[in-house]
Amino acid sequence: MLGYLNRKLGNISVAAKLALGFAVVLLLTLATTISGWRALDDAIVRSQQLSEIGRINDLTKDLRAERITFRVLNDDASKATIGSILDQLNSMLSTLQQRSNVDESRQMLTEKLTLLQRLRDDFTELQRTVANRVALRQAMQEQEQKLNDAIDELQTQALLNMPAHSQQNGALAQMDTLSRQVDGANQQSLVPAYTFAPVEDFAKVGDSALDAAQASLEQLLKGLAPLGLPRAVSEQPGVELAKYRASLDQYRRAAVRVEQLQNNMERMGNELRALSLELGKRKVEQRDREALAARSLLTSVALLALVAGALAAWLITLQITQPLRQTLAVAARIAKGDLSQVDTVQRRDEMGQLQTSMREMTLSLRELIGGIDQGVGQLSQAASQLATSSEDTKLRINQQREETDQVATAMNQMSATVQEVAQNAEQASQAATSADQQAQVGDQVVAEAIGRIEQLAGQMDHCLAAMHHLAGESQRIGSILDVIKSVSEQTNLLALNAAIEAARAGEAGRGFAVVADEVRGLAQRTSTATEEIGQLIDSLHSGTDEVTRLLDNSKQLTEQSVELSRRAGDALGQITNTVSNIQGMNQQIATASEEQSVVAEQINRSVLNVRDVSDQTSAASEQTAMSSGELEQLGQQLRGMVGRFNI
Numbered sequence: 001m002l003g004y005l006n007r008k009l010g011n012i013s014v015a016a017k018l019a020l021g022f023a024v025v026l027l028l029t030l031a032t033t034i035s036g037w038r039a040l041d042d043a044i045v046r047s048q049q050l051s052e053i054g055r056i057n058d059l060t061k062d063l064r065a066e067r068i069t070f071r072v073l074n075d076d077a078s079k080a081t082i083g084s085i086l087d088q089l090n091s092m093l094s095t096l097q098q099r100s101n102v103d104e105s106r107q108m109l110t111e112k113l114t115l116l117q118r119l120r121d122d123f124t125e126l127q128r129t130v131a132n133r134v135a136l137r138q139a140m141q142e143q144e145q146k147l148n149d150a151i152d153e154l155q156t157q158a159l160l161n162m163p164a165h166s167q168q169n170g171a172l173a174q175m176d177t178l179s180r181q182v183d184g185a186n187q188q189s190l191v192p193a194y195t196f197a198p199v200e201d202f203a204k205v206g207d208s209a210l211d212a213a214q215a216s217l218e219q220l221l222k223g224l225a226p227l228g229l230p231r232a233v234s235e236q237p238g239v240e241l242a243k244y245r246a247s248l249d250q251y252r253r254a255a256v257r258v259e260q261l262q263n264n265m266e267r268m269g270n271e272l273r274a275l276s277l278e279l280g281k282r283k284v285e286q287r288d289r290e291a292l293a294a295r296s297l298l299t300s301v302a303l304l305a306l307v308a309g310a311l312a313a314w315l316i317t318l319q320i321t322q323p324l325r326q327t328l329a330v331a332a333r334i335a336k337g338d339l340s341q342v343d344t345v346q347r348r349d350e351m352g353q354l355q356t357s358m359r360e361m362t363l364s365l366r367e368l369i370g371g372i373d374q375g376v377g378q379l380s381q382a383a384s385q386l387a388t389s390s391e392d393t394k395l396r397i398n399q400q401r402e403e404t405d406q407v408a409t410a411m412n413q414m415s416a417t418v419q420e421v422a423q424n425a426e427q428a429s430q431a432a433t434s435a436d437q438q439a440q441v442g443d444q445v446v447a448e449a450i451g452r453i454e455q456l457a458g459q460m461d462h463c464l465a466a467m468h469h470l471a472g473e474s475q476r477i478g479s480i481l482d483v484i485k486s487v488s489e490q491t492n493l494l495a496l497n498a499a500i501e502a503a504r505a506g507e508a509g510r511g512f513a514v515v516a517d518e519v520r521g522l523a524q525r526t527s528t529a530t531e532e533i534g535q536l537i538d539s540l541h542s543g544t545d546e547v548t549r550l551l552d553n554s555k556q557l558t559e560q561s562v563e564l565s566r567r568a569g570d571a572l573g574q575i576t577n578t579v580s581n582i583q584g585m586n587q588q589i590a591t592a593s594e595e596q597s598v599v600a601e602q603i604n605r606s607v608l609n610v611r612d613v614s615d616q617t618s619a620a621s622e623q624t625a626m627s628s629g630e631l632e633q634l635g636q637q638l639r640g641m642v643g644r645f646n647i
Helices: 002-009 014-073 076-099 103-161 168-189 199-204 207-227 231-335 350-642
Strands: none
Touching: 014 076, 014 231, 076 103, 103 168, 103 207, 103 231, 168 207, 168 231, 199 231, 207 231, 231 350
16 A cells, blocks of 8 residues: 555655645644634533523522512512513523524423513513502402491491480490401401412401401391481491402402412522523533543544654655665766666656656766767877878968968959049949939929919919800890890880871871881881890800810810929939939948948958968967877877776
8 A cells, every 4th residue: 555655656746745745734734723613612602601591590580589579569670670681581592592503402492482481471461460459459448448438427327316325335336346357357458468378378368357347247237227227328338348348359369369470480480490500501511522522523633633744754755765865876876987777767756857867867978988988099090190181281271371462462452443443433422412402403493383383274263264254144145135135126016006006196196106216216226236236245255165165275285284294293303312312322332332442451451360370370280280199198098087987
């Protein structure tokens, strides 16, 4: 089992191992904390419940004391206090029932609530019964007063009707006895019912006194019969005595019921207190059991946390230290020069990656040392060849120096040519600059001409519109001439009719005929003038049409001129741009020529430097020949050092 777990843990990262170990410990610590918290919470809840149960016991004691006070005093303060205590008990018991999670405790609390409700009902009935008792007592007192009044009336009438020689002292003595007996019954009823044991004996209080009073009354009435007293006077004491007995009986029953209710409340209060004590005892036992269970749970969780933490620490330590020791052993072998052993790695965590890296490093060192061993041999051969090549290099460097001198001469000639080209390019650049300025001036002139032609085209548009308006007005004049012509014809016709009518009138119409001739002559002249005006208007129409046609042609020519001017402006702009480009190119050529001149100078200097370097290389070749011998000796030393490693 542990081997399988060790293999599984060997394939996860060290960070994951540490995180897993700490997670297990933290989870167990959290479980311990939660268990302790729940146990503490349960203990606090039980303590609160015990405190509430103690409060219920105190309220039960207060209820008993206030009930006794209410029995004796029958005051409103005690009644209000009892009601408040009952409300508090009901609230606290309901809260305990809701919070209780034990069926037995909930059942006991339900019994207490039922008992408390009965107690509340008995207290409500007690209040009604006490109020009834007070009312009955007052009625009994009133009835006693009526009975005494009836006895006094009987006594008065008896004294008034009694002869002087009769036995007055005996009758008076019987009347006095009767009054004392009634008063004795009343006094006996004033004794508290709770002093009787059992309380039902209070139901017979005053009966003996009333019986004696009844006997005394009968004897007194017999003695007073000879007096012939009015029937109402003699019968009234008996009636009032019967009513008093009935009032006393009702009062006694009410008093007995009050004491029964008091006793019931006393008994239920004792039962409530007993249940509270039993519930408190059960809560204490439950608290002790839960504390013991919580202690056991905490102990178990703590032991589990210790075991799991120790196991996790051991496994994680094993997973880290074991491969680390193996890696250290491999590093020690490599330090000693032993590269012959290469172990297989099966782990995939960081330690496995480290072991894999050590394995790869061992293989790389084996390949490196082997390569160095082979390279040392090749190095010795190459050193010999290098010495031979150095002699050949020396001869070729001398040839290179001669050719470098020739290149330097050619570069001087090229430098002079480049300078001449730079001067010509500068002159071309100046000419292009002048052409560019002239092209810009021409471009401005063309732009101004285009503006003036566009203004002319606008004016031609206005003239054309005016001619069209004039043609329209000419048309209107023709229409007016038509109207005038029509009026002239009608006038001529009217003049003709007038001449005819004047001829018919004879001598009387001679003057009117002269006027008609004048009107006709005027109409003919008007017609002639109208025809001449029409001819003029026709001629004006022809001229207006010709002018309009010419204006249209002028407008077309103007638009063509504007278009040609714009095209000329565009062409001139292109020429300006081209000249600008040529100017830029000339500047670039001049700059490039200057740069070529500088470069040629630099090449000339570089050629001289190459020649100097060639001289230095020749000297270095000699030094290389000397170093080759030393390199061969170094190769032999490296071969001896590589021989230390076992591959």
